[in-house]
Amino acid sequence: xxxxxxxxxxxxxxxxxxxxxxxxxxxxxxxxxxxxxxxxxxxxxxxxxxxxxxxxxxxxxxxxxxxxxxxxxxxxxxxxxxxxxxxxxxxxxxxxxxxxxxxxxxxxxxxxxxxxxxxxxxxxxxxxxxxxxxxxxxxxxxxxxxxxxxxxxxxxxxxxxxxxxxxxxxxxxxxxxxxxxxxxxxxxxxxxxxxxxxxxxxxxxxxxxxxxxxxxxxxxxxxxxxxxxxxxxxxxxxxxxxxxxxxxxxxxxxxxxxxxxxxxxxxxxxxxxxxxxxxxxxxxxxxxxxxxxxxxxxxxxxxxxxxxxxxxxxxxxxxxxxxxxxxxxxxxxxxxxxxxxxxxxxxxxxxxxxxxxxxxxxxxxxxxxxxxxxxxxxxxxxxxxxxxxxxxxxxxxxxxxxxxxxxxxxxxxxxxxxxxxxxxxxxxxxxxxxxxxxxxxxxxxxxxxxxxxxxxxxxxxxxxxxxxxxxxxxxxxxxxxxxxxxxxxxxxxxxxxxxxxxxxxxxxxxxxxxxxxxxxxxxxxxxxxxxxxxxxxxxxxxxxxxxxxxxxxxxxxxxxxxxxxxxxxxxxxxxxxxxxxxxxxxxxxxxxxxxxxxxxxxxxxxxxxxxxxxxxxxxxxxxxxxxxxxxxxxxxxxxxxxxxxxxxxxxxxxxxxxxxxxxxxxxxxxxxxxxxxxxxxxxxxxxxxxxxxxxxxxxxxxxxxxxxxxxxxxxxxxxx
Amino acid sequence: xxxxxxxxxxxxxxxxxxxxxxxxxxxxxxxxxxxxxxxxxxxxxxxxxxxxxxxxxxxxxxxxxxxxxxxxxxxxxxxxxxxxxxxxxxxxxxxxxxxxxxxxxxxxxxxxxxxxxxxxxxxxxxxxxxxxxxxxxxxxxxxxxxxxxx
Numbered sequence: 001x002x003x004x005x006x007x008x009x010x011x012x013x014x015x016x017x018x019x020x021x022x023x024x025x026x027x028x029x030x031x032x033x034x035x036x037x038x039x040x041x042x043x044x045x046x047x048x049x050x051x052x053x054x055x056x057x058x059x060x061x062x063x064x065x066x067x068x069x070x071x072x073x074x075x076x077x078x079x080x081x082x083x084x085x086x087x088x089x090x091x092x093x094x095x096x097x098x099x100x101x102x103x104x105x106x107x108x109x110x111x112x113x114x115x116x117x118x119x120x121x122x123x124x125x126x127x128x129x130x131x132x133x134x135x136x137x138x139x140x141x142x143x144x145x146x147x148x149x150x151x152x153x154x155x156x157x158x159x160x161x162x163x164x165x166x167x168x169x170x171x172x173x174x175x176x177x178x179x180x181x182x183x184x185x186x187x188x189x190x191x192x193x194x195x196x197x198x199x200x201x202x203x204x205x206x207x208x209x210x211x212x213x214x215x216x217x218x219x220x221x222x223x224x225x226x227x228x229x230x231x232x233x234x235x236x237x238x239x240x241x242x243x244x245x246x247x248x249x250x251x252x253x254x255x256x257x258x259x260x261x262x263x264x265x266x267x268x269x270x271x272x273x274x275x276x277x278x279x280x281x282x283x284x285x286x287x288x289x290x291x292x293x294x295x296x297x298x299x300x301x302x303x304x305x306x307x308x309x310x311x312x313x314x315x316x317x318x319x320x321x322x323x324x325x326x327x328x329x330x331x332x333x334x335x336x337x338x339x340x341x342x343x344x345x346x347x348x349x350x351x352x353x354x355x356x357x358x359x360x361x362x363x364x365x366x367x368x369x370x371x372x373x374x375x376x377x378x379x380x381x382x383x384x385x386x387x388x389x390x391x392x393x394x395x396x397x398x399x400x401x402x403x404x405x406x407x408x409x410x411x412x413x414x415x416x417x418x419x420x421x422x423x424x425x426x427x428x429x430x431x432x433x434x435x436x437x438x439x440x441x442x443x444x445x446x447x448x449x450x451x452x453x454x455x456x457x458x459x460x461x462x463x464x465x466x467x468x469x470x471x472x473x474x475x476x477x478x479x480x481x482x483x484x485x486x487x488x489x490x491x492x493x494x495x496x497x498x499x500x501x502x503x504x505x506x507x508x509x510x511x512x513x514x515x516x517x518x519x520x521x522x523x524x525x526x527x528x529x530x531x532x533x534x535x536x537x538x539x540x541x542x543x544x545x546x547x548x549x550x551x552x553x554x555x556x557x558x559x560x561x562x563x564x565x566x567x568x569x570x571x572x573x574x575x576x577x578x579x580x581x582x583x584x585x586x587x588x589x590x591x592x593x594x595x596x597x598x599x600x601x602x603x604x605x606x607x608x609x610x611x612x613x614x615x616x617x618x619x620x621x622x623x624x625x626x627x628x629x630x631x632x633x634x635x636x637x638x639x640x641x642x643x644x645x646x647x648x649x650x651x652x653x654x655x656x657x658x659x660x661x662x663x664x665x666x667x668x669x670x671x672x673x674x675x676x677x678x679x680x681x682x683x684x685x686x687x688x689x690x691x692x693x694x695x696x697x698x699x700x701x702x703x704x705x706x707x708x709x710x711x712x713x714x715x716x717x718x719x720x
Numbered sequence: 721x722x723x724x725x726x727x728x729x730x731x732x733x734x735x736x737x738x739x740x741x742x743x744x745x746x747x748x749x750x751x752x753x754x755x756x757x758x759x760x761x762x763x764x765x766x767x768x769x770x771x772x773x774x775x776x777x778x779x780x781x782x783x784x785x786x787x788x789x790x791x792x793x794x795x796x797x798x799x800x801x802x803x804x805x806x807x808x809x810x811x812x813x814x815x816x817x818x819x820x821x822x823x824x825x826x827x828x829x830x831x832x833x834x835x836x837x838x839x840x841x842x843x844x845x846x847x848x849x850x851x852x853x854x855x856x857x858x859x860x861x862x863x864x865x866x867x868x869x870x
Contacts, residue, residue, distance in 0.1 A: 348820040
């Protein structure tokens with residue numbers, strides 16, 4: 001997604017005041033550039049007594065979490081930012097899911113209350129610490145006033161204010177009402193700690209969400225229980241744009257436990273007392289479909305369309321010098337086509353949503369990365385006012401971008417309008433995979449020219465594929481250019497004297513496309529890091545040395561050099577083993593990976609070891625960084641090895657984990673994480689490792705076999 | 721049909737068809753949501769429970785096949801020394817990310833340790849390969865199983 005940081009120091013509006021029922025509350029209001037209608041109220045909005053940070057008279061610190069936890073550790077990291085400046089222990093912080101509100105809970109980078117783009121820490125790094133600092137200052141002032149001492153003789157520690165000379169001590173809870181009546185200090189005068197003063201940030205603090213996840217207590221969206229709750233199974237038209245033609249409602253209703261059959265435009269739902277009855281009812285309903293206009297779409301046709309489009313000039317994303325001329329005069333020319341498949345998200349928690357719809361209210365229980373978009377869309381769909389629509393957000397059992405979409409909620413609302421009482425719609429794994437919004441298929445055409453010494457004199461890169469932004473956030477899709485489609489491609493770490501990058505938008509009516517963990521970087525880091533490897537080999541240079549010669553950024557060189565050192569770059573390996581390297585700047589973080597791969601005689605691949613180095617600025621929780629390296633890498637490696645969604649007769653051909661394979665315990669490599677110490681502001685991290693791994697592995701395959709993999713997933717038949 | 725099943729030491733009645741998988745009885749009839757639905761066809765292990773001490777995929781285990789055999793779920797595995805040790809190791813090594821698959825992972829690991837108190841990496845591969853984690857926590861799961869037995 002596009003990154004348009006606003007200067008938080010100057011543009012954050014911070015308020016403090018009294019909470020309902022007593023206590024101190026700190027609020028934010030963020031200006032949201034792409035939502036001008038909201039920016040104005042943000043500057044003048046009334047104090048919201050429940051928002052963001054609350055400290056109550058019982059000494060409980062509540063952080064109302066604007067971002068949703070889906071495994072990335074954001075609950076803990078954001079609590080750490082607050083606790084560091086507020087001077088409380090992490091064990092004193094309680095977390096609550098925020099209700100939808102773009103002004104109070106907006107992410108300034110994403111212009112709304114959206115969890116995505118690895119942007120949460122980058123967006124909240126300053127304001128959350130400011131909130132903690134302001135609250136701390138107010139509490140110290142309140143204590144000093146009560147004691148009649150100079151506030152500079154008091155300090156805050158572990159949820160209390162202490163008068164150093166007399167050792168008098170007051171818990172925050174005893175001070176909150178007095179603090180709430182004090183004027184808020186100007187943010188200009190609020191000094192945040194320097195990194196060397198941090199006591200919590202930078203430590204491997206224990207996660208706050210995990211104890212309830214090892215004994216089954218955590219309530220994910222799919223676990224919602226309500227009085228009178230019914231459960232629905234759903235069949236969505238297997239071809240996009242199709243409609244149910246016949247439904248045997250009587251047969252479905254004859255199944256024990258089935259209450260109701262609901263047929264809507266694009267789907268049939270069977271509502272029952274429990275999901276098995278609903279599933280049996282759905283089977284008995286024997287739904288037949290009118291497939292509509294997309295019934296003849298297949299993958300070959302989609303790829304052909306992309307290939308043809310890639311022959312035509314696109315919208316220019318970057319132009320330096322005269323790449324065509326330089327190519328024509330080059331001593332050596334390379335041309336290549338790279339292709340990346342459609343991918344499903346396939347999170348472990350299948351799509352689900354619970355809705356209670358009445359004539360004047362709609363309650364939605366769901367795990368969502370986009371609570372405000374969801375609320376807006378439900379309002380549009382139902383005609384109800386926004387304040388009648390309550391979004392109860394939940395922990396998500398894996399997001400990976402899938403829950404940036406609210407299609408599942410809209411379907412559930414359409415069904416719930418026909419149901420009296422609350423209904424939980426649960427998709428089967430097959431529905432989840434076959435009715436995803438997919439990572440686009442990309443067809444990339446590249447050329448490069450080398451001079452006699454092997455140095456690149458020209459680089460061209462044309463991306464052909466769907467635009468996610470054109471659908472998801474149209475203002476970002478300007479003049480035909482999708483910044484996500486050319487992310488990294490338009491701004492590689494390498495300097496080329498002549499360079500041309502363009503984009504051709506191609507859409508298929510049979511599928512919708514969506515963000516997938518690692519977004520544009522996962523596509524283009526593979527392409528750029530593979531093609532630069534091709535250049536190195538064409539120049540008969542070591543791929544590491546070749547990269548270094550083209551890079552000036554010291555942070556990029558830092559991670560690259562460290563990865564090479566830790567991986568033992570250049571040390572001999574057995575036959576049909578190889579090492580491959582990749583380096584990237586994405587989401588504000590630098591990353592390099594070296595993969596050590598063995599290619600068996602039957603072409604199958606064993607990835608033995610992955611060394612990952614990162615410079616992501618100041619680290620909030622180093623253990624979370626390591627966890628994201630491990631998990632993000634396996635997410636990308638799974639896709640590189642196995643991931644492909646294909647269409648036949650308008651239908652998605654895959655349906656469950658046997659034909660949309662995840663990596664399993666017996667296949668995983670050892671993954672090592674090494675961090676470069678940095679004093680820069682934090683970069684985003686949840687998605688970066690997903691992008692880095694595929695080219696490291698395919699470059700290693702080339703080193704092992706001499707075969708260049710240009711299409712994902714890796715076709716092992718080429719490696720026999 | 722009315723069935724009586726024994727879950728975590730307590731008898732529960734469920735009036736469902738005989739072919740109803742145990743998973744939906746636990747989740748939708750008894751309201752015990754710690755056991756997760758992931759694939760519905762025994763491909764991912766998220767629904768793993770113990771029946772008479774043996775790991776079973778509850779999404780394909782018919783209620784009429786359970787009989788009076790005792791069922792243990794994630795909600796009660798911490799009451800066994802092995803389950804408790806695993807949960808402790810899981811937290812010490814911060815295995816969990818989204819957490820959705822971890823009920824099944826811990827149940828499979830507990831079953832492994834019941835039969836093989838000191839498992840090798842190969843034993844862990846054999847016992848845990850049926851449990852999918854899309855967050856990619858496998859490396860830490862392996863380490864946590866070893867730690868729980870240390």
